[in-house]
Amino acid sequence: MSDLQQSLFLKTLRGEPVPRPPIWIMRQAGRYLPEYMKVRESISFNDLCRTPEAACEVTLQPIRRFGFDAAIMFSDILTPLAPMGAEFEFGNGGPKLSRPVRDEKDIRGLSTYPSREGVPFVAEAIGLMKKELGDRTPLIGFAGSPFTLATYLIEGGGSKNYEHLKTMLYSRPELLQELLDKLGEQILDYLRMQADAGVDAIQLFDTWGGILHPVDYARMVLPVVRRIMDGLKDTGVPRIYFLKGSAPYNHLLRDLDVECCGIDWTQDLSLAITQLPGKAVQGNLDPLCLFGSENEIRRRATEICRQGAAAPGHVFNLGHGILPMIPPENAEALVDAVHAAGRR
Amino acid sequence: MSDLQQSLFLKTLRGEPVPRPPIWIMRQAGRYLPEYMKVRESISFNDLCRTPEAACEVTLQPIRRFGFDAAIMFSDILTPLAPMGAEFEFGNGGPKLSRPVRDEKDIRGLSTYPSREGVPFVAEAIGLMKKELGDRTPLIGFAGSPFTLATYLIEGGGSKNYEHLKTMLYSRPELLQELLDKLGEQILDYLRMQADAGVDAIQLFDTWGGILHPVDYARMVLPVVRRIMDGLKDTGVPRIYFLKGSAPYNHLLRDLDVECCGIDWTQDLSLAITQLPGKAVQGNLDPLCLFGSENEIRRRATEICRQGAAAPGHVFNLGHGILPMIPPENAEALVDAVHAAGRR
Numbered sequence: 001m002s003d004l005q006q007s008l009f010l011k012t013l014r015g016e017p018v019p020r021p022p023i024w025i026m027r028q029a030g031r032y033l034p035e036y037m038k039v040r041e042s043i044s045f046n047d048l049c050r051t052p053e054a055a056c057e058v059t060l061q062p063i064r065r066f067g068f069d070a071a072i073m074f075s076d077i078l079t080p081l082a083p084m085g086a087e088f089e090f091g092n093g094g095p096k097l098s099r100p101v102r103d104e105k106d107i108r109g110l111s112t113y114p115s116r117e118g119v120p121f122v123a124e125a126i127g128l129m130k131k132e133l134g135d136r137t138p139l140i141g142f143a144g145s146p147f148t149l150a151t152y153l154i155e156g157g158g159s160k161n162y163e164h165l166k167t168m169l170y171s172r173p174e175l176l177q178e179l180l181d182k183l184g185e186q187i188l189d190y191l192r193m194q195a196d197a198g199v200d201a202i203q204l205f206d207t208w209g210g211i212l213h214p215v216d217y218a219r220m221v222l223p224v225v226r227r228i229m230d231g232l233k234d235t236g237v238p239r240i241y242f243l244k245g246s247a248p249y250n251h252l253l254r255d256l257d258v259e260c261c262g263i264d265w266t267q268d269l270s271l272a273i274t275q276l277p278g279k280a281v282q283g284n285l286d287p288l289c290l291f292g293s294e295n296e297i298r299r300r301a302t303e304i305c306r307q308g309a310a311a312p313g314h315v316f317n318l319g320h321g322i323l324p325m326i327p328p329e330n331a332e333a334l335v336d337a338v339h340a341a342g343r344r
Numbered sequence: 345m346s347d348l349q350q351s352l353f354l355k356t357l358r359g360e361p362v363p364r365p366p367i368w369i370m371r372q373a374g375r376y377l378p379e380y381m382k383v384r385e386s387i388s389f390n391d392l393c394r395t396p397e398a399a400c401e402v403t404l405q406p407i408r409r410f411g412f413d414a415a416i417m418f419s420d421i422l423t424p425l426a427p428m429g430a431e432f433e434f435g436n437g438g439p440k441l442s443r444p445v446r447d448e449k450d451i452r453g454l455s456t457y458p459s460r461e462g463v464p465f466v467a468e469a470i471g472l473m474k475k476e477l478g479d480r481t482p483l484i485g486f487a488g489s490p491f492t493l494a495t496y497l498i499e500g501g502g503s504k505n506y507e508h509l510k511t512m513l514y515s516r517p518e519l520l521q522e523l524l525d526k527l528g529e530q531i532l533d534y535l536r537m538q539a540d541a542g543v544d545a546i547q548l549f550d551t552w553g554g555i556l557h558p559v560d561y562a563r564m565v566l567p568v569v570r571r572i573m574d575g576l577k578d579t580g581v582p583r584i585y586f587l588k589g590s591a592p593y594n595h596l597l598r599d600l601d602v603e604c605c606g607i608d609w610t611q612d613l614s615l616a617i618t619q620l621p622g623k624a625v626q627g628n629l630d631p632l633c634l635f636g637s638e639n640e641i642r643r644r645a646t647e648i649c650r651q652g653a654a655a656p657g658h659v660f661n662l663g664h665g666i667l668p669m670i671p672p673e674n675a676e677a678l679v680d681a682v683h684a685a686g687r688r
Contacts, residue, residue: 161632161667162632163632163635166635167632167636170630170632170633170635170636170640171635171637210610211610212610213609213612213630214610214612214615245589245610247591247592248591248610265557266555266556266592267557268557268559271558286510286514286556286557287505288505288510288511288514291507291510291515292510292511292513292515293514293515296515300514323505323507325507
């Protein structure tokens with residue numbers, strides 16, 4: 001077995017004993033890092049996602065600075081939508097789609113495509129990142145879940161109430177299903193391409209799954225997630241599913257065939273572990289805790305590691321992405337605290 | 345016993361059998377009603393909250409139009425903060441406080457006051473409303489919970505990430521506690537004043553309770569809620585606690601002495617009922633469902649009534665406030681569906 005397979009991160013995802021929990025942080029390559037802001041002075045966010053050398057550089061920055069136990073490829077969840085015919089503009093008010101997807105014609109106008117041809121820069125970036133990371137640090141690939149992507153397509157950007165998506169859900173659910181199925185097919189292909197290109201694990205981000213009644217989540221969202229996760233199984237790449245706001249749905253995830261579930265900060269990690277038997281968990285410090293005192297960051301991190309020890313595996317992470325205004329030294333204190341935490 | 349005590353709403357809160365669930369809707373007096381918009385042409389939101397005759401008029405509008413089973417006094421959760429020294433401006437970007445509450449000096453600068461003197465227009469409005477509603481429709485009084493009010497005071501308005509509140513929580517929790525305690529004292533006095541003035545039930549709105557880890561919710565928020573609810577017990581007025589995003593905390597609410605808990609739409613009502621034994625429940629249709637087809641509104645409402653029948657009492661409501669863009673005829677369809685639903 002390669003050195004990489006013996007990494008804390010991959011051992012944890014296999015449920016093997018490790019001396020301490022591995023740690024990485026959602027959005028670890030991002031605006032809270034001065035070195036990232038420096039790169040962004042000369043390249044737009046959108047171009048950064050599409051330029052392998054630059055994406056590789058910012059992917060490595062947090063590994064160099066903090067020695068995180070996993071890298072996550074720098075990209076955006078909306079990147080694979082452009083070749084489908086839905087190109088978002090990235091402005092100050094967040095991503096915007098000039099023509100939102102609202103009816104049959106819009107949905108059928110979206111085309112699926114072979115990911116290696118449609119977004120060739122992703123496999124290329126993964127190749128560069130793997131070469132740089134070598135046998136030391138595993139690389140996580142990722143995608144947005146079909147439901148989360150559908151919210152952006154239907155609303156035409158971010159949203160507060162998801163008015164258009166909900167209108168479709170509550171008046172033409174078959175249309176929403178058609179969109180989710182199409183996105184599911186594309187995202188499975190996109191993640192298989194990433195596995196082929198060499199990522200060591202994948203994470204599916206369902207940032208906005210938690211806005212539905214559990215019945216709708218179970219009926220509309222979960223089957224597509226299951227299809228993607230089942231469709232990745234033969235790649236052998238471990239699969240992480242992060243559903244923000246999962247507390248009301250955890251019982252529905254028991255039978256989902258994934259190695260690990262991400263848990264947000266509004267939940268008791270111990271309780272989530274009992275609700276997800278046999279699975280590793282990832283989480284769950286409030287990202288805002290990194291505005292707190294160093295003592296409090298250490299205390300909370302230690303407690304989460306203690307709770308996580310009851311799971312078959314525990315990957316330390318925040319309960320959502322790190323925020324741009326966080327002082328990097330507070331992230332450093334967090335890494336120290338997790339390094340100091342024993343496990344088993 | 346008066347006719348009012350025999351109303352569906354008050355019988356339900358006492359756990360007595362009723363032929364169908366009572367229905368009212370959070371924010372039922374509001375911008376989705378053309379008659380409300382008509383009143384607002386000649387009076388600002390802030391003045392409306394402070395003018396008894398106008399507040400009475402808009403409180404009655406949804407009762408006249410839909411025959412709801414309870415009225416809720418028109419006011420704003422921020423109204424009782426002004427005499428404490430925190431007067432919000434109501435502009436297009438939501439409420440704004442010119443000097444947010446961030447340190448000891450700010451917190452100690454807030455003064456508590458006798459509610460009957462500080463906000464005399466509230467008791468006066470309740471008097472007018474009670475006179476108009478007579479023996480037909482009970483009147484609900486309300487307040488924002490100390491925690492939810494604290495988010496507005498500390499952030500200086502609405503917020504996405506609650507950066508300043510979380511910074512205080514994670515670095516100076518004793519300061520946050522001091523603010524919550526002071527607000528708790530004021531809000532208890534404010535609600536006792538409403539009970540004295542004649543409201544038939546009260547609801548405490550904890551719109552932003554669900555942004556915390558359960559340990560912080562249990563330690564910082566729940567004790568103040570408990571003090572308020574216990575402090576209202578001798579008034580005999582039934583108490584409803586609405587905590588949005590309560591799924592991860594329901595187990596913590598079992599011992600809270602209230603007659604009813606509000607449940608948002610992300611939860612299975614049947615599951616919430618088992619987690620809150622002995623309590624009536626209120627909810628829990630997704631407010632966005634009112635953008636859906638009439639058939640779907642009826643189908644979902646009927647299913648919620650079916651699930652609610654397992655509780656000691658079920659008050660039909662949305663899982664959060666009704667939105668301004670909802671067509672009133674869809675609210676009408678919802679009322680029809682609940683009227684048609686049998687119970688027991």
